[in-house]
Amino acid sequence: MKILLMLRDPFYKANPKLIEELRELGEVKVLYTDNGIEKEELKSEVKDVNIILVAVVKIDKDVIDAAPNLQYILKYGAGYDNIDVDYAYQKGIRVTNAPGLNAQSAADHAFGLMLSAAREIPKKVKEMKSQSWQLSMGYEIHNKKLGIIGFGSIGQALAKRATGFDMETIAFANHKDHEAAKKLNVTFVDSNQLFKEADFIIIATSLTGLNKHLVNKTTLSLMKPTSFLINISRGALVNEEDLFYALKNNMIQGAALDVFEMEPTMSNLPQLENVVATPHIGGATFESISRIGNISVSNIKKLINGEKLEYEVR
Known part of the structure; x- marks a missing residue:
């Protein structure tokens, strides 16, 4: 088996045993792609591979067509919107992801972002490092209303954390797990109600063809002027563009963003005073990377042995 790895650059250092274990299963080629990779170079790199293990690089029809020996694509994470799954299956190529394995890491990061935005922590840290001692007022998250968009493994992990802050939690989700909601004291509402009522909104849902730009000038106009958006x-x-306008004109209090439409982002959003921004690190913990690495190696072994794959996308 020829295996191509295209993970986030720090993942390799965080989980060195992954490459060692994969080398016991076949020939391994490692690409460092955090600074991007040109389509033609990518097509050249995949031409003789059987397996692709990928984080964020886009595996579209052109890339799949350039890999005549490709049998299997593994997403090193949960969301697989960077993979043309339908076309892969047309070509007889299997696809798996790793749902829920970075949920705790993402939920931790969301609460870190929420606290950072509410208390202007990054701004205060920057001022202190410049030897500036300035008081500023922030907001508590205790007893506030949390709105969660999406109620899968990450949404439920968020709701569980919210109980420790005595937050009232509402959620908007297409797939409603009523049993989990009852256990976590979560009330399902429609999207308009969530945008109107929540003090903090955390987006924790997958990207589909139907929900692109779910947050836009219409939904932002429903939010309280004291509310925060976390993605x-x-x-x-x-x-x-709509979020930039809303923040620039104080339509909402602030935002905390770990993800952007284009990455690395060229957006002006991170430059705004009322924005906390991080470079898509929500799932980047040593623990989650190890868990995903373990399931990836296990699934490749299963493929080789003709066994049933875990988390097959379809």
């Missing part, structure tokens, strides 16, 4: 899912769920 840890996919950048394309937010219309960045």
Whole structure:
């Protein structure tokens, strides 16, 4: 087996045993792609591979067609919107992801972003490093209303954390897990109600063809002027121009963004005073990377042995 790895650059250092274990299964080629990779170079790199293990690089029809020996694509994470799954299956290529394995990491990061935005922590840290001692007023998250968009493994992990802050939690989701909602004291509402009522909104849903720019000038206009938007899912769920306008004109209090429509982003959003921004690190913990690495190696072994794959996308 010829295996091509295209992970986030720090993932290799965070989980060195992954490459060692994969080398026991076949020939391994490692690409560092955080600075991007040109389509023609990518097509050249995949031409003789059997397996692609990928994080964020786009595996579209052109790339799949350039890989005549490709049998299997593994997404190193949960969201697989960067993979043309339908076309892969037309070509007889299997696709799996790793749902829920980075949920705890993403939920931790979302709460870190929420606290950072509410208390202007990054701004205060920057001032202190410049030897500036200035008081500023922030907002508590205790007893506030949390709105979660999406109620899968990450949404449920968020709701569980919210109980520790005595937050009232509402959620908007297409797939409603009523049993989990009852256990976590979560009330399902429609999207308009969530945008109107929540003090903090965390986006934790997958990107589909139907929900692109779910957050736009219409939904932003429903939000309270004291509310905060946090996005840890996919950048394309937010219309960045509309959000920039809303923040610039104080329509909402602030935003905390881990994801952007184009990455690395060229957006002006991170430059705004009322924005906390991080470079898509929600799932980037040593623990989650290890869990995903383990399931990836296990699934490749299953493919080789003709066994049933875990988390097959379809």
